[in-house]
Amino acid sequence: MTARPPSPPSLVTPVGQSLASPPGCALSVLVGDCRAILRSLPSESVQCCVTSPPYWGLRDYGHADQIGQEATPELFVQTLVEVFREVRRVLRDDGTLWLNLGDSYAGSGKGRNADGSHREGGKQGTSRGTIEGRLVKTHAPDCKPKDLIGIPWRVAFALQADGWHLRQDIIWHKPNPMPESVKDRCTKSHEYIFMLSKSERYLWNQDAIAEPVADATVQRIQQATLDGQEGSGRVPGKTNGKMKAVVNESARKALRTDVESRHRSSIPGGQSLCAEPKATRNKRSVWNVPTAPYKEAHFATYPPDLIKPCILAGTKPGDMVLDPFGGSGTTGQVALELGRKATLIELNPDYAKIIDQRTAITPGLALD
Numbered sequence: 001m002t003a004r005p006p007s008p009p010s011l012v013t014p015v016g017q018s019l020a021s022p023p024g025c026a027l028s029v030l031v032g033d034c035r036a037i038l039r040s041l042p043s044e045s046v047q048c049c050v051t052s053p054p055y056w057g058l059r060d061y062g063h064a065d066q067i068g069q070e071a072t073p074e075l076f077v078q079t080l081v082e083v084f085r086e087v088r089r090v091l092r093d094d095g096t097l098w099l100n101l102g103d104s105y106a107g108s109g110k111g112r113n114a115d116g117s118h119r120e121g122g123k124q125g126t127s128r129g130t131i132e133g134r135l136v137k138t139h140a141p142d143c144k145p146k147d148l149i150g151i152p153w154r155v156a157f158a159l160q161a162d163g164w165h166l167r168q169d170i171i172w173h174k175p176n177p178m179p180e181s182v183k184d185r186c187t188k189s190h191e192y193i194f195m196l197s198k199s200e201r202y203l204w205n206q207d208a209i210a211e212p213v214a215d216a217t218v219q220r221i222q223q224a225t226l227d228g229q230e231g232s233g234r235v236p237g238k239t240n241g242k243m244k245a246v247v248n249e250s251a252r253k254a255l256r257t258d259v260e261s262r263h264r265s266s267i268p269g270g271q272s273l274c275a276e277p278k279a280t281r282n283k284r285s286v287w288n289v290p291t292a293p294y295k296e297a298h299f300a301t302y303p304p305d306l307i308k309p310c311i312l313a314g315t316k317p318g319d320m321v322l323d324p325f326g327g328s329g330t331t332g333q334v335a336l337e338l339g340r341k342a343t344l345i346e347l348n349p350d351y352a353k354i355i356d357q358r359t360a361i362t363p364g365l366a367l368d
Contacts, residue, residue, distance in 0.1 A: 026341045027332050031352045033065045034324040034345040038086035046090045046343070047203065047319035050310045050331050052100035052302050053080060056151050057140075065347060067325075073140050073149055077158045083324060084159055090322065094203045097164065097196040098310035100172070100302055101152040103188075106143035152192040164196040171286045172306060178291075193287070193310070208312040210280035283309065304334045315340055329355030 030037050054068030056076040067083070070076040087097060140149050160166040170193040177189035292303035307330065311321055317339040323331035326344030328351060335342035346352045 026336055027344070028342075029326060029329075029332070029344045029346060029352050029355050031346055031349055033347060034067075035083055035086065037345050038083065038090065038324060041086075041090045041343075043089050044092045045320065046087075046322040047092055047095050047316075048098070048311060048314035049087050049091065049095070049322045049324070050098045050307050050314075051323045051325050052327070053083070053325045055102045055104060056149075057104055073142070073151060073154060076151070077154050080155050081158050081162050084164070085162060087322065087324060088164065088198050091198045093199050094201065095198050096167075096202050096204075096314040097194075097198075098307070098314065099155070099159075099194045099196065100191060100306070101155055101194070102191045103151050104149055106140040106145055106147040106149055152194070156192075156194045156196075159194075159196060164198070165200060166194065167197050168195040168285060169193075170195060173286055173288045174291050175288060176290045193306075195310075203314060203316070205313050205316070206282060207280075209283045209309040211283050213279040213281045283313075302330055304330055304337075307331060307334050308338065311335055311338055311340060326355060327351060 054066065056068055056070065056073060067079055068076065070079060084097065084099075091097070140147070143149055156166055156169070172191045172193055174189045174191070177187060180187045287306065287309070289303055289306045292305070311331075311334055315321060315338075319340050321331060321335040321340050321342045322344075323342070324345045326332065326346035329344060332342040332344045332355060344355060346355065
């Protein structure tokens with residue numbers, strides 16, 4: 001079985017006067033199937049892609065061209081590979097892709113036919129209206145009931161095989177996860193963000209997303225010598241003395257310089273990265289970000305704080321950011337706030353209207 005081809009490119013339709021995308025416009029929203037629209041975009045016209053596709057088998061939005069309701073995980077992965085093959089074409093050679101994907105568990109397959117399609121009269125979940133869609137039960141023929149399907153890694157490895165450089169898996173830890181009624185496993189409180197690049201070398205603004213170093217670490221490393229350090233006893237069970245900063249003198253000197261210089265780095269808008277002079281470290285790969293649903297949209301919106309580091313690290317002010325699954329417009333909103341331009345593609349016209357309303361109050365980039 002092969003994935004069904006998308007509708008023709010005639011679906012590329014601007015929504016609203018503010019989204020009519022004249023030359024120099026900071027934000028444009030294109031309504032239609034992303035597979036068709038992406039083919040109409042010029043090559044190497046985008047610096048960074050930040051997106052979260054519909055999760056496989058989670059919700060049926062009732063649209064003929066929707067992605068996420070393929071009969072099997074394999075077809076879903078194949079569809080995303082085709083989408084992001086076009087994304088790779090429109091990316092600049094030093095561009096990056098930041099891909100948020102959640103996982104799901106295999107169901108019993110009840111309510112579906114042998115090929116995975118919904119059976120007439122089968123239970124498909126509760127209707128939540130045009131925007132939220134209706135819940136559906138997943139059935140993965142190659143998985144046993146209750147198996148974790150592993151969708152994020154299936155997609156990541158497929159993209160790697162298709163030519164992308166798979167650079168990093170980032171854990172989005174949710175301190176306020178959705179409650180679950182399961183009693184035979186832990187409550188799930190994380191999702192993945194994969195950072196992929198078009199080329200081996202790519203734009204990476206490390207300073208823009210640097211994290212503050214703990215005060216105790218700064219104090220230890222700034223001490224003149226290792227022998228002179230008092231050390232820290234915060235490690236439970238440590239029996240060979242207090243923990244000391246095992247850093248050579250050149251690193252200590254660099255950190256002392258860091259205290260005086262790194263805090264002067266700034267993000268667009270002139271806001272200092274640190275309120276006070278403070279050393280920084282490279283951002284870690286576990287991001288602790290609470291969920292922050294947008295009340296006008298579906299439950300699966302990702303929070304602005306989750307994608308700010310993606311845009312800051314992968315772009316410069318004035319660069320173009322792409323989201324082929326525009327949703328409620330979070331990517332566009334954050335891009336505008338950070339002084340970038342954005343192109344969003346959205347299949348559902350109702351969501352395009354939400355984007356229009358949401359970004360109308362967002363200060364955009366002043367372009368010549």
